[in-house]
Structure formats: C-alpha cells, structure tokens
Amino acid sequence: MNVAIVGASGAVGQEFLRILAERDFPIDNLVLFGSERSAGKKYTFKGKEYEVKLLQHNDDFKDIDVAFTSAGGGTSKEFAETITKHGAVMIDNSSAFRMCDDVPLVVPECNAEDALNRPRNIIANPNCTTIMMVVVLKPLEALSHIKRIHIASYQSASGAGAAAMAELQQEYKELVNNEPVTVSKFPHQLAYNVIPQIDVFTDNGYTKEEMKMFNETRKIMHSDVRCSAMCVRVSSLRSHSESVWIETESPISVEDAQKAIAAAPGCT
Ligand SMILES: NC(=O)c1ccc[n+]([C@@H]2O[C@H](COP(=O)([O-])OP(=O)(O)OC[C@H]3O[C@@H](n4cnc5c(N)ncnc54)[C@H](OP(=O)(O)O)[C@@H]3O)[C@@H](O)[C@H]2O)c1
Known part of the structure; x- marks a missing residue:
C-alpha cells in the first residue's frame, strides 16, 4: 500500500x-x-x-x-x-x-x-477518551444494553499535542530552577496541577470535550446511551485514565463483566 x-x-x-x-x-x-x-x-x-x-x-x-x-x-x-x-x-x-x-x-x-x-x-x-471507553463498553453491551454512563477522565498533556507536551516539561524545568513559569498551551500552569476543564463550555454547561464523549459514544455504539462526562487535564506527560460507572438495563454479575472484558479485543 x-x-x-x-x-x-x-x-x-x-x-x-x-x-x-x-x-x-x-x-x-x-x-x-x-x-x-x-x-x-x-x-x-x-x-x-x-x-x-x-x-x-x-x-x-x-x-x-x-x-x-x-x-x-x-x-x-x-x-x-x-x-x-x-x-x-x-x-x-x-x-x-x-x-x-x-x-x-x-x-x-x-x-x-x-x-x-x-x-x-x-x-x-473518535476523541481519545471515547476510543478507550467504547472498547470496554462493547463487550458489556453484548450482555445487557447500557442505559447510562458517568465518566471522570484524567487526561494527560499528550492529548493537547506536541507543543503542549513540551510546555509541561518546560514548566517542570522552570519550577526546579525557580524561574517564571511559561503558560501558553494550557489555560493554567499544568505542572504539579490538575485543570478541571478541557476545551470551552457549551450552552448546556458541559465542555466540548465532554459533549464529544456523549455524541461520539452514541454514534459508534449505535445506541441511545446517556453519557455524562467530567473531563480533567492532569500533569502526566502521556496516557489518559478514566473511571466509568455503567448502568445496564438488566443486572450483570461482576464475574460476567470481568469475563466479557477479558475476552474482548484490545482489553486487558
Ligand atoms: N494528541 C492526541 O492524543 C489526539 C487524540 C485524538 C485526536 N487528536 C487530533 O489530532 C490532530 C493532531 O493532534 P496532535 O496532538 O498531533 O497535534 P500537534 O502535535 O500539534 O501536531 C499538529 C500537526 O498538524 C500539522 N499541521 C498543522 N497545520 C497544518 C497545515 N496547514 N498543513 C499541514 N500540516 C499541518 C503540524 O505540522 P507542522 O509541524 O508542519 O505545523 C503537525 O504535524 C488534532 O486534530 C487533534 O484534535 C489528537
């Protein structure tokens, strides 16, 4: 190719x-x-x-x-x-x-x-936070329809691009050397910090990043799932993390959920 x-x-x-x-x-x-x-x-x-x-x-x-x-x-x-x-x-x-x-x-x-x-x-x-979540939702949806999801995300500097990653590293360097801290790619100093807002707010009070999780999850899953996300930028260089609370139509046992996730492609 x-x-x-x-x-x-x-x-x-x-x-x-x-x-x-x-x-x-x-x-x-x-x-x-x-x-x-x-x-x-x-x-x-x-x-x-x-x-x-x-x-x-x-x-x-x-x-x-x-x-x-x-x-x-x-x-x-x-x-x-x-x-x-x-x-x-x-x-x-x-x-x-x-x-x-x-x-x-x-x-x-x-x-x-x-x-x-x-x-x-x-x-x-899709958006990076949506991708990693739907890979886990998919095997659970096969057990019972997922009605509602609550998400708290912990998103690293990498999600904002190469220049943002460089800024985080620069900030740590400046702090160690007692120098003024450069803040340009993020709205606040990210080093030793968390910023509970990613992208701008939309009319409904969720940020754009949070609404991406709502809209994109529904499109990928072909689902009417309701999805409430709180997206936070954290001061790690790479790798996002998420806590996801999932409400299904009928009960699923922990064992069945674990088995389904363990067998799903891309999940560990
Ligand atoms: N970072 C993530 O985890 C992530 C996840 C999901 C989606 N995305 C999306 O992926 C895209 C890129 O993100 P990134 O994090 O890689 O950003 P980035 O590190 O800032 O890189 C942007 C890239 O776009 C190129 N570019 C910008 N304007 C261009 C133009 N007019 N013509 C050709 N190339 C141009 C830049 O090339 P030059 O160096 O030549 O300017 C650079 O290679 C964004 O749309 C972002 O929303 C990023």
Whole structure:
C-alpha cells in the first residue's frame, strides 16, 4: 500500500509512524506531509529517511491508498477533497467529520464494519477518551444494553499535542530552577496541577470535550446511551485514565463483566 501521513511532525503523527513500524504495516511508499513549519524535516521510518512535503492543493495524493490525517480540524476540512479525489481513503483523527452522517466514526474493536460504508472516502476516528471507553463498553453491551454512563477522565498533556507536551516539561524545568513559569498551551500552569476543564463550555454547561464523549459514544455504539462526562487535564506527560460507572438495563454479575472484558479485543 502507498501510505500518506498528514501531520507527521505532530504528537499523533509520530505515534502513527511508531505503530506502523511496530505492526510491520505493508507499505510500498510512504509520504509525509506537514505545513511550512515542518516541510523539509526528515524522519526515519524502518531505517530509511523520509522528508516532509508541504501539504498543498495539487495531485500529490494520486497514488496514495490510505492517508492518515492528523493536522487539526481546519486542515482536514480544507484538504479532504484534495486528499480523496483520486480514491485515497482518508482516515481522519481530527474532529472535523466525526458527526457527519456520511462519514463513519470507527473504532475497529467496536464497529469496524461501519468503515465499509464511506461515501466520501473518509473514515473518522473518535476523541481519545471515547476510543478507550467504547472498547470496554462493547463487550458489556453484548450482555445487557447500557442505559447510562458517568465518566471522570484524567487526561494527560499528550492529548493537547506536541507543543503542549513540551510546555509541561518546560514548566517542570522552570519550577526546579525557580524561574517564571511559561503558560501558553494550557489555560493554567499544568505542572504539579490538575485543570478541571478541557476545551470551552457549551450552552448546556458541559465542555466540548465532554459533549464529544456523549455524541461520539452514541454514534459508534449505535445506541441511545446517556453519557455524562467530567473531563480533567492532569500533569502526566502521556496516557489518559478514566473511571466509568455503567448502568445496564438488566443486572450483570461482576464475574460476567470481568469475563466479557477479558475476552474482548484490545482489553486487558
Ligand atoms: N494528541 C492526541 O492524543 C489526539 C487524540 C485524538 C485526536 N487528536 C487530533 O489530532 C490532530 C493532531 O493532534 P496532535 O496532538 O498531533 O497535534 P500537534 O502535535 O500539534 O501536531 C499538529 C500537526 O498538524 C500539522 N499541521 C498543522 N497545520 C497544518 C497545515 N496547514 N498543513 C499541514 N500540516 C499541518 C503540524 O505540522 P507542522 O509541524 O508542519 O505545523 C503537525 O504535524 C488534532 O486534530 C487533534 O484534535 C489528537
């Protein structure tokens, strides 16, 4: 397959490269894209160097089979036509298309079959907190319909991108050296702190991040589940955590829940 990565220099783009190598994904040609900021930068993939190309409205995606895009919602919207017009499948990590009726929102462990129906040649990935939750909800839903979920999330700096991760590390350095602390990517100092707000508030009093969990979970699970989330940024560099209270239509024993989760793909 010919594979493109749009946003190769970013936190997600770098993970794409790492995981494609780890899984020995069958790649004939790999093309990396970015903005003027990273164009010309070189990254090593399986011992070979690749130079980042400037993302432009041209025919660069003509021979691409799959494009993993992770360069923000605005870039995805602007370049979707350019990326897909010759037949490439765009697997988009941004929030640009997640709730569009003609774009499937897919977590392979839950609803891989939805990816087969993609009228615009776009497959959307959900928000990170939603992905890790639905992988666990899916085997429980098979035991009894899940009616309601209450979530408390603990989300690391990585969820805010590469520059935000650098800021957290910078803050720790500055604190150790008794220097003024740089605060720019997060609304407050994150080092030695937790921030109980991710993204802006919507009219109903939940933040956008919290509403993503509500809307995206329902779309992926094809469910009417009600979902109340409280999303918090914590001062770890990587790895999110969640506590999830689940209310099912009929009772499930702890043993049955444990067995179902243990047998589900992607769960440990
Ligand atoms: N971090 C996560 O855990 C996570 C989880 C789920 C979804 N997402 C989503 O994934 C996307 C990227 O997130 P991230 O955390 O990787 O952000 P990031 O570390 O800030 O990286 C952003 C990437 O987008 C590229 N980019 C920005 N504007 C561009 C443009 N006009 N043309 C081409 N490339 C452009 C940047 O390239 P340059 O360096 O050249 O500017 C960079 O590679 C966002 O939509 C985010 O919401 C992130």
